[in-house]
Amino acid sequence: MTLDQTGTTDTAPAWWTSAVVYQVYPRSFADSDGDGVGDLAGLTSRLDHLERLGVDVVWLSPVYASPHADNGYDISDYQAIDPVFGTLEDFDRLQAEVHARGMKLVMDLVVNHTSDEHPWFVESRSSKDNPKRDWYWWRPPRDGFEAGQPGAEPTNWESFFFGPSWTLDETAGEYYLHLFDRKQPDLNWENPEVRQAVYEMMRWWLDRGVNGFRMDVINLISKDPALPDGATTGAGGLGDGFPHYGNGPRIHEFLREMHREVFEGRPGELLTVGEMPGVTFEQAKLFTDPARRELDMVFQFEHVSLDHGPGGKFDPKPLDLRDLKASLGRWQTALGDTGWNSLYWNNHDQPRVVSRFGDDGEHRRESATALATVLHLHRGTPYVYQGEELGMTNAPFGGVGELRDVESLNHYRHSLAAGGDPESVLRALRAMGRDNARTPVQWDSTPNAGFTTGEPWIAVNPNHTWLNAEAQYDDPGSVFNHYRRLIDLRHKLPVVAVGDFRMLMPDHPHVYAYERRLDDARLLVVANLSGTTQAAELDAEWSASDVILANTEDLRISPGRVELAPWHALVFQR
Missing domain, CATH: 3.20.20.80 (Glycosidases)
Structure with missing residues (x-):
């Protein structure tokens, strides 16, 4: 629902x-x-x-x-x-x-x-008593430090883009917060x-x-x-x-x-x-x-x-x-x-x-x-x-x-x-x-x-x-x-959109395999994500099922087993 x-x-x-x-x-x-x-x-x-x-x-x-x-x-x-x-x-x-x-x-x-060029921030930085001052995060220097001194930033937070996440604004002698670039001041959602x-x-x-x-x-x-x-x-x-x-x-x-x-x-x-x-x-x-x-x-x-x-x-x-x-x-x-x-x-x-x-x-x-x-x-x-x-x-x-x-x-x-x-x-x-x-x-x-x-x-x-x-x-x-064929499968098969998921072979270092199930509809996805040939064991019923999508025509399927060429992906349906 x-x-x-x-x-x-x-x-x-x-x-x-x-x-x-x-x-x-x-x-x-x-x-x-x-x-x-x-x-x-x-x-x-x-x-x-x-x-x-x-x-x-x-x-x-x-x-x-x-x-x-x-x-x-x-x-x-x-x-x-x-x-x-x-x-x-x-x-x-x-x-x-x-x-x-x-x-x-x-x-x-x-x-x-x-941006620091947004009118909201331009107003905010214009003075400490501007009505939009509290639209951003402003703080004075850390206690015991003068503005501009190393370590004077209000917190020690590091920016996602390296360096401190605070920049000093000389106008009022306070720092503003920017988790990203200094030209990207953070809005104060508390306001x-x-x-x-x-x-x-x-x-x-x-x-x-x-x-x-x-x-x-x-x-x-x-x-x-x-x-x-x-x-x-x-x-x-x-x-x-x-x-x-x-x-x-x-x-x-x-x-x-x-x-x-x-x-x-x-x-x-x-x-x-x-x-x-x-x-x-x-x-x-x-x-x-x-x-x-x-x-x-x-x-x-x-x-x-x-x-x-x-x-x-x-x-x-x-x-x-x-x-x-x-x-x-x-x-x-x-x-x-x-x-x-x-x-x-x-x-x-x-x-x-x-x-x-x-x-x-x-x-x-x-x-x-x-x-x-x-x-x-x-x-x-x-x-x-x-x-x-x-x-x-x-x-x-x-x-x-x-x-x-x-x-x-x-x-x-x-x-x-x-x-x-x-x-x-x-x-x-x-x-x-x-x-x-x-x-x-x-x-x-x-x-x-x-x-x-x-x-x-x-x-x-x-x-x-x-x-x-x-x-x-x-x-x-x-x-x-x-890609067109993959998108078409999602559009046409409800099992792709909303079916259950079950991971298979979780410890195999090269093969990615899983099942999807919705009511009586089932899909099996098996892919070799390596540059060497790999084998995968299958339930016998899967190896006899229809292959509805493959990225190569070289299919090597035998009862209970599929041999996968490098980077070979197969989708079975039953």
């Missing part, structure tokens, strides 16, 4: 259980005017690609007015389109074309922080005026016709008002503040209030998904329980942290498939009866999965399709990130001068200042940096991959000459057409 936005009970599965979402990072999708930056008109011109793929929802990363300190996740006006992307008229045209194709449009909602201003803005977009929101780091909006220090984690006395702002004391209250103020009573099919770093499955079950009226689903990060070494994401280690199965299996079980999973390998913050967990060389097509098969047939709503459906790979960045991401550039600077070897740091950035996801979509083999007629804001991957959409459309064995 589910609850719709009006609070009405509905015994049918929610619409998004059989839906697939496609994320567009507009800056890198398609450029219509030759300035080298993707825009709304460019996206509109490529919507046939998404319709052909068969997705149901388009999630649009931020296109709001922004100084672009963090590529649009630093917003200076929530109700204006940044000129680099176009105009509100361009947005309305895009939305109309999305809806005309039977798809929905979801906006990115970034309300943990704004009810802040919350009402956010809700008013959300209603404005829904009234305009959007179909919901993906909510950026939404579980960070509730901080412990005492702002205590975190446990010291590294040099300079910086500490981990996450226990004091991650899934904070009023987070459930705020999300229930948001649902009540923004979504209840609205007709139509809306989607709410919250990005939640550090969320546990116990917490996610609360956030996504329909009866609690908070969110439809969350993005969790457990499975994309399994290859992080002791030094974090830029200290990568090989993935142990058994860890991945244990992680995803836990989430499948925990949210099996109540709540809902989002399913993803890629987004604008993650490196390309075929390079990360697959083989982007000899077995690029096979590993891209095997990983897609494993993910999409889990219970949950799959998210496809632009270019993933083509099997796009990480980029061969030649040096730091080719990088654009603030996180990567900060990491490079801090690592070298601490004595790091430049080539070792660059090697980690090539593997895990966010710029890997942000190179332009590869439409064809022409210069700049058909993305722009100008100079692209970030270099196109040179493998676009053979790895591109145009080359895959008419190839039945392509990554693109395999």
Whole structure:
């Protein structure tokens, strides 16, 4: 049973259980005017690609007015389109074309922080007695310190983008909190005026016709008002503040209030998904329980942290498939009866999965399709990130001068200042940096991959000459057409959308296998996620069942056994 936005009970599965979402990072999708930056008109011109793929929802990363300190996740006006992307008229045209194709449009909602150029913050920093002073987190220097002294920051929290999470504002001699870049000051959600201003803005977009929101780091909006220090984690006395702002004391209250103020009573099919770093499955079950009226689903990060070494994401280690199965299996079980999973390998913050967990060389097509098969047939709503459906790979960045991401550039600077070897740091950035996801979509083999007629804001991957959409459309064995078939299965088979999940062979180091069941319908997914041939034992009834999807024609099935070539994935039905 589910609850719709009006609070009405509905015994049918929610619409998004059989839906697939496609994320567009507009800056890198398609450029219509030759300035080298993707825009709304460019996206509109490529919507046939998404319709052909068969997705149901388009999630649009931020296109709001922004100084672009963090590529649009630093917003200076929530109700204006940044000129680099176009105009509100361009947005309305895009939305109309999305809806005309039977798809929905979801906006990115970034309300943990704004840009420091947002009028709210400009007012807030103007004086200590400004009415909007308390719209952000301001604090005097730590007791016993003068403003600007090392260690004078109000807490020892380290920013996600390295260095202290407090910056001194010289005007009043106080510090403001920014969990991310210094140009991204955190809003003070303890202030009810802040919350009402956010809700008013959300209603404005829904009234305009959007179909919901993906909510950026939404579980960070509730901080412990005492702002205590975190446990010291590294040099300079910086500490981990996450226990004091991650899934904070009023987070459930705020999300229930948001649902009540923004979504209840609205007709139509809306989607709410919250990005939640550090969320546990116990917490996610609360956030996504329909009866609690908070969110439809969350993005969790457990499975994309399994290859992080002791030094974090830029200290990568090989993935142990058994860890991945244990992680995803836990989430499948925990949210099996109540709540809902989002399913993803890629987004604008993650490196390309075929390079990360697959083989982007000899077995690029096979590993891209095997990983897609494993993910999409889990219970949950799959998210496809632009270019993933083509099997796009990480980029061969030649040096730091080719990088654009603030996180990567900060990491490079801090690592070298601490004595790091430049080539070792660059090697980690090539593997895990966010710029890997942000190179332009590869439409064809022409210069700049058909993305722009100008100079692209970030270099196109040179493998676009053979790895591109145009080359895959008419190839039945392509990554693109395999994604089409996976999406079609979710649309057509209720067992894919809402069936039970049971992990098989949890201790096998190379084979990922599971069953899905709904009433009398059953599916078996078996995939070899390695570069060597593997064998898997099957119940005899499965080996005699129909294979409804495979990423290679080389089937080696005998009674009670299947032999899997490298990166071979099979789906049985009975």
